[in-house]
Structures are given as C-alpha cells and as structure tokens.
Amino acid sequence: MFELRLVAPEDRVETLCDALDALQALSVSVEDADADTSAERALFGEPGLPAPAQGWARSSLVALFAHENEAREAARLLAPQDFFAGCAVASLGPVAEQDWVRLTQSQFAPVEVAPGFWIVPTWHEVPDGARQVMRLDPGLAFGTGTHPTTQMCLRWIARQRMQGQRVLDYGCGSGILAIGAALHGAGEIDAVDIDPDAVAATQGNAAANGARVRSGLPEAASGLYDVVLANILASPLKVLAPLLCGHVAAGGHLVLAGVLERQTQELQTAYAPWLALQVADTQDGWVLLTAQRPA
Numbered sequence: 001m002f003e004l005r006l007v008a009p010e011d012r013v014e015t016l017c018d019a020l021d022a023l024q025a026l027s028v029s030v031e032d033a034d035a036d037t038s039a040e041r042a043l044f045g046e047p048g049l050p051a052p053a054q055g056w057a058r059s060s061l062v063a064l065f066a067h068e069n070e071a072r073e074a075a076r077l078l079a080p081q082d083f084f085a086g087c088a089v090a091s092l093g094p095v096a097e098q099d100w101v102r103l104t105q106s107q108f109a110p111v112e113v114a115p116g117f118w119i120v121p122t123w124h125e126v127p128d129g130a131r132q133v134m135r136l137d138p139g140l141a142f143g144t145g146t147h148p149t150t151q152m153c154l155r156w157i158a159r160q161r162m163q164g165q166r167v168l169d170y171g172c173g174s175g176i177l178a179i180g181a182a183l184h185g186a187g188e189i190d191a192v193d194i195d196p197d198a199v200a201a202t203q204g205n206a207a208a209n210g211a212r213v214r215s216g217l218p219e220a221a222s223g224l225y226d227v228v229l230a231n232i233l234a235s236p237l238k239v240l241a242p243l244l245c246g247h248v249a250a251g252g253h254l255v256l257a258g259v260l261e262r263q264t265q266e267l268q269t270a271y272a273p274w275l276a277l278q279v280a281d282t283q284d285g286w287v288l289l290t291a292q293r294p295a
Contacts, residue, residue, distance in 0.1 A: 001026075001064055001065070001066060001094070001095040002064070002065045002066075002067065002068045002070070002071040002092065002093065002094055002095065003062060003063070003064055003065075003071070003091070003092070003093060003094070003095050004020075004025075004062075004063045004064075004065065004071045004074055004075055004089070004091075004092050005060060005061070005062050005063075005089070005090040005091045005092070006060070006061040006063070006078075006087055006088065006089055006090060007033050007058060007059070007060055007061075007087065007088050007090050008058075008059050008061060008086070008087040008088075009057065009058065009059070009086050009087070010056060010057055010058075010059060012083060012084075012086065012087055013030055013059050013061065015083045016061055016078075016083070016084075016087065017030070017061065019078060019081070019083070020061070020063045020074065023070075023073070023074040023077065023078075024065070024070055024074075025063040025064060025065060025074065026064045026065060026066060027063070027064045028061060028062070028063045028064075029061070029062045030056075030059050030060070030061055030062075031056075031059070031060045031061075031062065032056040032058075032059065032060070033056065033058035033059055033060040060090065064095065068094070071092055072092065075089050075092060108121045108124075108146065109121070109124065110124050110126075110127050110130075111146055111151070112127075112130075113150075113151045113154040113155060113158070114154065114155050114158035114159075116129070116130065116131035116132055117130075117131070117132045117133075117134075117154070117158055118130040118132070118133050118134070119134050119136055119154075119176070120133050120134065120135055120136070121135075121136055121137065122135050122136065122137045122208065123137075132183060134176070134179055134180060134183060134209055135205075135208050135209055136174060136176060136179075136205055136208075137174075137201070137204065137205060137208070148283035148284045148285075148286045149231050149257035149258050149259075149286050149288070150176060150177070150231060150257070151283065152257055152280075152281040152282075152283055152286070152288040153177050153180075153229060153231050153255060153257050153288065154176070154177065154180045155281065156255055156280060156281065156288060156290065157177070157180045157181055157184055157229075158180075158184060160184070160227070160253075161185075162181055162184040162185045162186040162227070163185040163186075163187075164185070164186070164187040165181075165185075165186050165187060165225075165226035165227055166186075166187060166188045166189075166224075166225045166226050166227075166249075167181045167186045167187075167188070167189045167190070167225055167226065167227045167228075167229065168189075168190050168191075168192070168221055168225040168227070168228045168229065168247055169181070169189070169190070169191040169192070169229045169230075170192055170218070170221065170228065170229065170230040170232075170240070170244060170247075171192075171193055171194075171230055171231060171232040171236075172191035172192060172193045172198055172199075172202050172215065173193065173198050173201070173202075173231075174198070174201045174202065174205055175191050175198075175201060175202030175203075175205045175206055175213060175215065176205070177191075177229045177231060178190075178191035178202065178206065178211070178213045178215075178229075179202075179205060179206055179209050179211045179213060181227065181229070182206070182209070182211035182212060182213060183209065183211065186227070188214075189211075189212065189213045189214065190213075190214050190215075190216075190220060190221050190222075190225075191206075191213050191214070191215040191216075192215070192216055192217060192218045192219075192220050192221050193215075193217070193218070194217065194218060196217075199215045199216060199217065202215040203215050221247060223247070224247060224248065224249035224250075224252065225247050225248065225249060225252060226249055226251075226252045226253070227252060227253050227255065228244055228247050228248050228252070228253070228254050228255065229255045230244055230254075230255070230256050230257070230258075231256075231257040231258050232257075232258045233258040233259075234258065234259050234260065234263045234266065234267060237256055237258065237259065237267060237270075238266070238267065238270040241270050241271050241273075241274065242274065244256075245271065245274035245275050246274075248275065248291075248293045249293065250293055250294065250295050251292070251293060251294070251295035252292070252293050253290060253291070253292050253293075254271075254275055254277075254290065254291045254292075254293075255280075255288065255289075255290050256277065256288070256289040256290070257286070257287075257288050257289075258286075259286065259287050259288075259289055260285060260286060260287070261282065261285055261286070261287050263287075264279060264287055264289070267289055268289070271291065275291035275292075275293060276291055277289040277290065277291045278290060278291065
C-alpha cells in the first residue's frame with residue numbers, strides 16, 4: 001500500500017478529496033498540517049454535529065493507494081489542475097506494514113465500572129480482585145466500556161435490583177448494556193440497533209458471557225419493559241421520545257445517555273409530555289437522565 005500526502009489550504013480540501021476519490025484512492029484522511037506547532041488550531045464538532053469547517057488553514061491530506069503507480073499517477077494528474085494552485089505534494093511512499101488488529105486492541109484495556117465489576121476485552125487477562133466480569137469484543141460496533149456515558153449506564157444497572165426484569169437496550173452497539181443487565185439478573189432482554197454489525201457483535205458478546213440476550217433490528221422491540229436503556233446522542237433521543245416512553249411499563253425505568261450537561265433541559269423538555277427526566281449521574285461533561293413511570 002502507498003501513501004500520497006498533500007498539503008492544501010482550507011478552501012481546496014473538499015475538491016481535492018473528491019478528486020482523490022475519483023482517482024481510485026482507497027481512503028482519504030484530513031489532518032492539521034500545523035499539528036504540534038504554535039500554529040495548530042482546534043477543529044472539531046459537538047457529538048452528533050458536523051465540524052464547523054471543512055479543514056484547517058493548512059490541511060494535510062493523506063490518500064492511500066493499493067499500488068505505487070496509482071499514487072504517482074494521481075500526483076501527476078493533480079499537479080496541472082487549476083484547483084491544485086496553492087497545494088503541494090508533501091511526500092509519496094510505501095505504508096509500513098502493521099498488525100492493525102493488535103494496534104486497535106492495544107487501545108482498549110480492562111476498566112472497572114463499579115466496585116468489583118470489570119469490563120475486560122477478550123484479549124486481556126482478568127484483573128485480580130474482579131468479582132464480576134464482562135468479556136467484550138466490540139468488533140465493528142460502538143461500546144467498549146471506556147466512554148463516560150457507557151460507564152454511567154453500567155453503574156446505574158449495578159445499583160438496581162434487576163432480578164427477573166424485562167429489559168430493552170435500544171441502540172445496543174456491542175451489547176454492553178444488555179449484557180450488563182443480564183449479569184445483574186435481568187430476565188428477558190431485547191437488544192436492538194439499526195446497524196447489522198451491532199446486532200452481530202451483540203450476539204457474539206452475549207454468547208461469550210453466557211448471557212441470554214435476543215438481538216435484532218429496532219422492530220424486534222415489542223411490548224412493555226421494566227427497564228428501557230438508550231445510550232445514543234441527544235438529537236436521536238429527542239426524536240425517539242414517544243417510542244422509548246411507550247415501551248416503559250408501569251413502575252418501569254427509562255435510562256438515557258449520550259447527553260451533554262448543557263443539553264439536559266432540552267431533553268427534559270422533549271420528554272416532559274410522557275415522563276419527567278432527572279439527572280441521575282454526571283461524568284466528564286456528560287449526564288445520565290432517568291425517569292420512572294408511576295406504578
């Protein structure tokens with residue numbers, strides 16, 4: 001595999017990305033060309049929202065090609081184009097071979113989410129003193145136990161009496177919340193997601209933990225549940241308000257995560273026609289919102 005690295009002003013980034021895509025680049029990533037210098041500029045968007053600009057004042061575009069001749073031909077064809085004015089080829093060369101699976105796995109370590117309750121990736125040893133363990137392989141799905149929203153949900157589950165309760169994990173990702181509920185005694189558990197990869201990851205992780213979880217697409221959710229969990233983001237949570245509240249049984253709990261502290265009132269207002277949300281936990285700028293339907 002070969003890497004073609006270009007430097008371009010902000011207003012040329014989108015055009016160059018389109019051109020590289022047309023030239024059969026396998027992927028194109030954009031970075032700050034001034035990273036780690038005094039000219040470095042933060043560029044990011046709030047969770048669930050687009051970044052405020054297409055690129056940095058000086059952006060570095062990294063295009064990957066399967067073969068060297070393709071990378072060289074792309075550089076040759078781009079150079080005379082009008083839109084390449086102000087841009088430059090920074091480098092072109094082979095990509096060093098790496099064990100990408102091992103590199104990805106190295107980013108995840110065991111994490112204690114509640115006293116004695118650990119999330120342990122399948123490639124790690126169980127820590128000494130762990131009383132309750134969830135073995136997890138996130139696969140292509142979101143959910144490793146490291147994010148504050150996931151940790152708050154799991155802490156809430158660990159504090160509850162889940163024995164025999166019917167649980168819905170809506171937007172299950174890797175299945176981490178559904179499995180957490182199973183390990184704490186929940187009975188019938190449905191885990192649903194719009195992403196088939198998440199459904200597959202949940203099935204595999206549930207089996208690895210001996211947890212009885214039924215996973216599927218959102219239409220698999222049916223009827224009323226004692227606990228409805230949804231760790232998504234504020235915007236989809238607002239849209240899903242009537243659907244999620246409609247699944248909460250009398251005396252049942254609704255647990256929402258993926259909400260920033262500044263979005264608390266917005267979510268409380270959206271859910272007010274059905275349930276009164278309260279802040280149950282906070283961590284690193286995120287909140288956990290819960291409500292209980294009267295019995």
